[in-house]
Structures are given as C-alpha cells and as structure tokens.
Amino acid sequence: MFQGAFTTSKASLLTKSILWKVVTILMTGLLLLSALVQWNDPDPFRWIVCYSVTAIITLCSLIRPLPPSIPLIWGLLVLLSSLFVGIDFLMSEEQFEWDSFWNVMAMKNEAVELGRELGGLLLVTGWMSVLTWKMKKV
Numbered sequence: 001m002f003q004g005a006f007t008t009s010k011a012s013l014l015t016k017s018i019l020w021k022v023v024t025i026l027m028t029g030l031l032l033l034s035a036l037v038q039w040n041d042p043d044p045f046r047w048i049v050c051y052s053v054t055a056i057i058t059l060c061s062l063i064r065p066l067p068p069s070i071p072l073i074w075g076l077l078v079l080l081s082s083l084f085v086g087i088d089f090l091m092s093e094e095q096f097e098w099d100s101f102w103n104v105m106a107m108k109n110e111a112v113e114l115g116r117e118l119g120g121l122l123l124v125t126g127w128m129s130v131l132t133w134k135m136k137k138v
Contacts (some may be wrong), residue, residue, distance in 0.1 A: 020134070022064045027127060042113075047120070049077065054124050060124035062075065063129055068135040073126025082121035089114040 035051035038044045057071055093100055 010013075021062060024058055028055050028058045028062070029053050030082060030129075046120060047117070050070065050081075050121070054078075054127065058127070066131075066135050068132045071128040071131035071135060075132060078128065079125045082118055082125060083119065084086055085114060085118045085121060089118055 031051045032055045035048045035055065038047040038051065041047055053074060057066070057074055060066055061071070092114055
C-alpha cells in the first residue's frame, strides 16, 4: 500500500525535475537570444551584460545548485536598475502607445524604448526570483 504511494511520489518528482530542466534550458536560450538581439540597440553593452549574466546564472543553476544568494543579489541589482528606468519612463515627455509597444519593431519614440527596457528588466528580476526560490528548495 505505501510502496505504491512512494513510487507515484518518486515519478512525480522525476516529472517535475524534467520539467524544471526543460524550462531552465528554454530560459537560457531565450536570455542568450535576448543578449544577441541587443547589438542593434543604441546602448547594447549594458543589455548584453544584463541578459548574458542572467543566462549564465540560469545555466549554472542547471549544472549544479547555486547558493540562493547569487540569483538574489543579481535580481536585486536588476530590480534597482529597473527602478531607474521606470523613473525615466514616467518622466518621459513623449506619449507612450501600447500599439507601438507590441506591434512595431522599430522604436517609435523614447517612451516605447524605455517601456521595453523596463519590461526586460522586470522579466529578468522575476526569473531571478524564481531561481532564488528554487535554489532555497534544493
């Protein structure tokens, strides 16, 4: 009776482990792609560093568990950066248009660029929060 429950629990853990690895590999790829497409940005190096460091932390967490402080500290640094970009976004004199944010590849104005930068920073911060939580569980 208890052995069947243990086997089911073990299979569930294995499925969760495989799912986590797939998600981590996908995030690493997306982060590296995000770093790559920054070459055409007016200020590419800080964004390449941001996405590349996040990808490296993600990949390292897949290879072996990291101390939770690593994604936590990087996430806090990125969050701090997003606060500055958010202030710039709010103080921008140009009109922000959601249509331009989602549908236009070119940066129509500074507000759209700041909005996209803020979105990327918040995604990185969110992902680092997930990694921190996951590393605490390991």
